[in-house]
Amino acid sequence: MKKVELLAPAGDLERLKMAIVYGADAVYIGGQIFGLRASAKNFSLEDMKTGIEFAHERGKKVYVTLNIIPHNDDLNELPHYLTKLEEIGADAVILSDPGTLMYVKEYIPNMEVHLSTQANNTNYMSANFWHKQGIQRVVLARELSLKEIKEIREKTDEDLEFEAFIHGAMCISYSGRCLLSNYMSNRDANKGDCAQSCRWNYYLVEEKRPGEYYKVEEDEKGTYFFNSKDLCMIEHIDKVIESGIYSLKIEGRMKSAYYVANIVSVYREAIDTYYRDKENFKFNPKWLDEIKKASHREFSSGFYFEKPGHTEQHYGSSSYVRDYDFIGVVLDYDSETKLATVEQRNRIFKGEEIEIMGPKVGNSNQTIEVMLNDKNEEIEVAPHAKQIIKIKVDKPVEKYYILRRPRKDD
Structure with a gap:
């Protein structure tokens, strides 16, 4: 078993540097087009080049997101952008759209390609299909259990890598394929402009009583019944590694430099502790205490052990805990x-x-x-x-x- 990769988010150059310094093996970033975080600062090509050089000098990698669901007009700039990414030394691109993949194979055929979680890969046949199309790594859907992941690993080619989220915000929809933001605020989640409408407070209207709004209340604050808890697998890092996932991914390109440094450093220590003595590995409670010093919602293990039930939603508030x-x-x-x-x-x-x-x-x-x-x-x-x-x-x-x-x- 080769040592797993710790993959961190970086919304700008400062956060990229923090992620690398605090122990990430690789970072994923978005340029100013084609990435699914329209509200983030994102990287100019110049900053991207600087960040890639910073990472490579330290033996680390940088992956660039191309994971929007593009319309015709979005494709016009893609060929030029792809050649620029290759010129500045990006280690891989992350995409979800077959048309984008065709462009990558045509204009930068030697580039490593990762399949985004936006592609909703939930089974081994789908993984094998994408591998035959030239995908070197599949980012698995968040909706998989560790048991399912082990089976996918067993029934796919050994040289196909798998990546999965282990920490950060969860979506109420299938791996980000949400139309709620589009409907409520005319902001397209699949083009990086999600309004996080799932975090809002809602009222109930009965169909024969239009205009009469009823509060849906757990307490005086209301009920945020779409509002998922955050994923945190620090207590189960050994089980995650042993499932066959190669790259352990932290969510959060919109998060602060402090958040990135804090979360990366904790997972770095946990992973290194596991490899020093696998047989006697034990979770250290100080890791969770440290993680809680960054902004967070209440934590959950997501889908890794069982399908989330009513306890996996945070009904009282959509705000973060910031201690x-x-x-x-x-x-x-x-x-x-x-x-x-x-x-x-x-x-x-x-x-x-x-x-x-x-x-x-x-x-x-x-x-x-x-x-x-x-x-x-x-x-x-x-x-x-x-x-x-x-x-x-x-x-x-x-x-x-x-x-x-x-x-x-x-």
Whole structure:
């Protein structure tokens, strides 16, 4: 068994770098066209080239999404875009549409091709079909159990890889094939512009009483009955690896750099712990505690063990749990003065207790006793967005280390 790949999302260049530094083996990104995250910043070709070089210098890979369901007009730019992706060194493209695949085979025939979860691959015959079309990796639908995945692995060619989501938001529809957003807000989920209408609060109308709205309530907050819990498989990482999945995928190209760093670092440690001693592997509760320090909804194991029932929906709220604030990222460190140069991401106050996290799980806590502005003047607060400051730290830090603090109740 070759070691599994940890695959992380990256919505922009900063998040790509964080994912790589914090332990991802590969990242998946979207360009400014053909990717299913229209609201993300996404990558210009120039940033994509920079990110690919950053990854390759560290022995990591970058996959580019081409997974919209295209209409005729969408295809006009595709040939030029494909040749550019090959020129800048993309390691693979991720697609779901047969027409897009035909273009890839015509214009960049040597490119590795992954089949997106948008293609809804749920059985071994479908996987074998796509493999015969030149697909090297199938991203499995979220609606599969570990038992089904094992059977798919057993009944497909050994050189066909499988990828599956292990963490992040779940969709109420079949692997993203949702029309609710189109209907409610005229935003096409299959072209990357989902309004997340499933997260809204709804009322009930009886057909013979039009205009009379009845609240559907679990409590005074209402009921978000389409609102799925987040997927989290950190407690079962050994079972996921042993199912035959090669690439373990984290959802979240819209998530923050802090989220990416936090989630990747935890799964990195869990995977490495498994391979160090498979026979005696045990889940470490501190991994889940650490994951909960990033924004999240309540967690679920999705479809991996059984089909989700009524307990897999989050009825009380569509908002995230956010117990920690991301307040800064380290740019540099002076070992003589013990001063870390920090780019501020949220207001930082002298005298407050903070945590400093790096690529490995295990953090240091300290009080900010010395904080300087860019003129080396002592300050009490850093209130400006992305303000460059210096903070005296108790332990050595490196570039890309993250500062965070427990969120205070307002």
